[in-house]
Amino acid sequence: RPGLETVPLVRRLKRQPVTTSFPSGHSASAAAFAAGVALESPRLGAAVAPLAGAVALSRVYTGVHFPSDVLAGAALGAGAALAVRGLVPTRSQLPPPGRPRAE
Structure with missing residues (x-):
């Protein structure tokens, strides 16, 4: 994680994360x-978006991730969304619903 020396106290989180910073899970989820x-x-x-x-x-901004952590997380998140699209079709990929036949 980045050093907090350059981050003003007002921007720091109250509880700093202790896990590794790469990739950013928040960015991955949001993307x-x-x-x-x-x-x-x-x-x-x-x-x-x-x-x-x-x-x-x-x-x-809060100093808990490097920009590269955030970019990697966003790329992983967008990739996950595209991978799921391959498994679950979107509305535009589904055939239009059939109309009941009129007698």
Whole structure:
């Protein structure tokens, strides 16, 4: 994890993490969620993406991750969303529902 000497006291977390910093799990989760939403609804995905970016930036801002940790986490999260898309089709990949026959 980065050294906290350069991070102002007001930006530090009350409890510092003790686990390894690579990759950032928060960034991975946020990116996976945002990518999953974007795969289902690009319009909603565009609304959620800035929030995922804010999560990633907050991890660097508070000094608990290096930028490379956050980028790796985001890449893993987006990759996970794409991998799940290969297993579970999105609405756009499903055939349209059939109409009942009118007599």
